[in-house]
Amino acid sequence: MEIKSIALRNFALFKHLELSLAPTPQNPSNITVFVGNNGTGKTSILKALTVSLSWFIARLSTEKGHGSHIAETDILNGTNSATIDVKICDSLQASAYPDDTATDNDFHWRIAKARKGRKAESTSQLTDCTCLASYYRNALSQNDQVSLPLIVFYPVERVVLDIPLKIRTKHTFLQLDGYDNSLSQGVDFRRFFEWFREREDAENESGISEDVLHQLKPLAETNQDVWQLLNELKASTKDRQLTAVRTAIRRFMPHLDNLRVRRQPRLYMAVDKNGETLNVAQLSQGEKSLMALVGDIARRLAMLNPALENPLTGDGIVLIDEVDLHLHPSWQRSLCDRLLETFPNCQFILTTHSPLVISDCKNILVYTLTNGEIQELPSQYGQDVNTVLLDVMDTSIRDPEFDAKLSDLLDAIQDSNLSQAHQLLTELTAEPTNQNNLELVKARLLLRKQELRHASHS
Ligand SMILES: Nc1ncnc2c1ncn2[C@@H]1O[C@H](COP(=O)(O)OP(=O)(O)OP(=O)(O)O)[C@@H](O)[C@H]1O
Numbered sequence: 241m242e243i244k245s246i247a248l249r250n251f252a253l254f255k256h257l258e259l260s261l262a263p264t265p266q267n268p269s270n271i272t273v274f275v276g277n278n279g280t281g282k283t284s285i286l287k288a289l290t291v292s293l294s295w296f297i298a299r300l301s302t303e304k305g306h307g308s309h310i311a312e313t314d315i316l317n318g319t320n321s322a323t324i325d326v327k328i329c330d331s332l333q334a335s336a337y338p339d340d341t342a343t344d345n346d347f348h349w350r351i352a353k354a355r356k357g358r359k360a361e362s363t364s365q366l367t368d369c370t371c372l373a374s375y376y377r378n379a380l381s382q383n384d385q386v387s388l389p390l391i392v393f394y395p396v397e398r399v400v401l402d403i404p405l406k407i408r409t410k411h412t413f414l415q416l417d418g419y420d421n422s423l424s425q426g427v428d429f430r431r432f433f434e435w436f437r438e439r440e441d442a443e444n445e446s447g448i449s450e451d452v453l454h455q456l457k458p459l460a461e462t463n464q465d466v467w468q469l470l471n472e473l474k475a476s477t478k479d480r481q482l483t484a485v486r487t488a489i490r491r492f493m494p495h496l497d498n499l500r501v502r503r504q505p506r507l508y509m510a511v512d513k514n515g516e517t518l519n520v521a522q523l524s525q526g527e528k529s530l531m532a533l534v535g536d537i538a539r540r541l542a543m544l545n546p547a548l549e550n551p552l553t554g555d556g557i558v559l560i561d562e563v564d565l566h567l568h569p570s571w572q573r574s575l576c577d578r579l580l581e582t583f584p585n586c587q588f589i590l591t592t593h594s595p596l597v598i599s600d601c602k603n604i605l606v607y608t609l610t611n612g613e614i615q616e617l618p619s620q621y622g623q624d625v626n627t628v629l630l631d632v633m634d635t636s637i638r639d640p641e642f643d644a645k646l647s648d649l650l651d652a653i654q655d656s657n658l659s660q661a662h663q664l665l666t667e668l669t670a671e672p673t674n675q676n677n678l679e680l681v682k683a684r685l686l687l688r689k690q691e692l693r694h695a696s697h698s
């Protein structure tokens with residue numbers, strides 16, 4: 241399943257906005273990124289998509305299910321009603337009946353909302369949404385191993401990671417639970433922990449737990465055959481869904497390995513970092529948020545694709561607001577490539593403030609937003625970060641005051657106004673942070689050259 245395009249009318253700050261999402265013929269990757277200053281409407285676009293997609297999830301559960309409505313505060317001020325249109329492409333029905341040329345892969349639905357006491361310009365049209373959901377329900381009724389598309393939104397508030405210390409209740413997880421809170425809060429670490437423990441319990445019942453293997457190691461290693469047999473037995477009983485989660489986390493964070501639930505001395509989630517075992521709560525904020533994000537996508541994919549040998553190849557739509565949140569520049573740089581590599585069949589719609597996210601990935605579709613207007617950007621692949629900052633994010637690389645003084649200094653040198661140049665250079669280098677500034681080092685050399693030239697002329 242994939243969103244092809246979205247059209248907004250009178251939604252948040254947009255009077256009228258229409259755009260296609262990647263993959264497009266020019267941008268064949270599965271990633272669309274929105275960049276723009278604060279308050280330019282990036283989150284609003286993601287919010288509009290969640291409203292639309294919530295209806296599909298609701299109708300997948302029950303025939304007449306209700307998704308979420310456009311909030312009255314999201315209707316453009318001074319207008320009476322708002323609409324959100326989405327075009328979705330899905331090949332489930334076409335793949336079930338390959339000979340039926342009448343089957344269409346495209347589905348279009350509209351969500352509309354008028355202010356209280358006002359007349360709506362348009363009404364919601366959900367026939368295609370109901371129809372698409374019923375295809376999936378029919379398929380599920382015939383075969384309960386059918387794959388369902390992942391649909392999930394990670395809002396900015398996802399950073400608060402509540403790691404539960406005690407879990408009293410035991411939950412049973414069904415396939416449709418892959419959509420639990422998927423559009424409202426994104427990462428649900430409590431559920432993640434519960435789910436992980438449940439799968440691991442099942443894994444340990446049918447095989448050998450990590451801890452037992454660890455305890456047996458000194459004894460069994462004296463006999464290579466026994467050791468090999470134990471390891472093979474462990475590998476053959478590994479849970480496919482847990483393996484997917486562990487693999488995804490390892491791809492993003494190769495220094496973290498062997499995520500597991502420890503039961504002694506109390507229940508907690510442990511992970512190995514550079515050979516040392518840590519409680520997940522001890523990880524840094526960046527590590528925790530990336531692990532939770534990647535782990536959550538992988539867990540939901542695993543739940544929704546019970547029959548896939550590698551659940552990470554499941555398909556779906558993932559919306560992430562401010563994807564660069566808490567991430568170290570080197571992680572931001574590789575983020576898009578890793579998302580594509582790890583989840584090859586998911587469509588990602590991201591927002592960011594970081595030039596690094598868009599400067600290092602080929603074929604992604606980048607939109608920049610300004611004052612309710614949208615513009616598609618040429619590829620930023622290979623551009624250095626300063627150029628992206630200047631061109632796309634409309635930001636000066638340096639502090640504007642520093643910039644102005646530097647430019648005066650260069651003018652003074654050029655005009656041979658040596659005493660003024662000296663004074664400006666002294667002022668600029670007085671700041672401790674500027675002492676080794678490359679531009680100032682260059683300016684000092686230029687000034688020295690100019691002084692020598694003057695001395696030789698006089
Ligand atoms: N009903 C409305 N009518 C008019 N303008 C609105 C309405 N609702 C929101 N806005 C405008 O839309 C902006 C909110 O946009 P949004 O939260 O999508 O920005 P953003 O690009 O995600 O910003 P940030 O980078 O700060 O997260 C607000 O700044 C506000 O000016």
Ligand SMILES: [Mg+2]
Nearest residue numbers: 282283284561
């Ligand atoms: Mg925002």
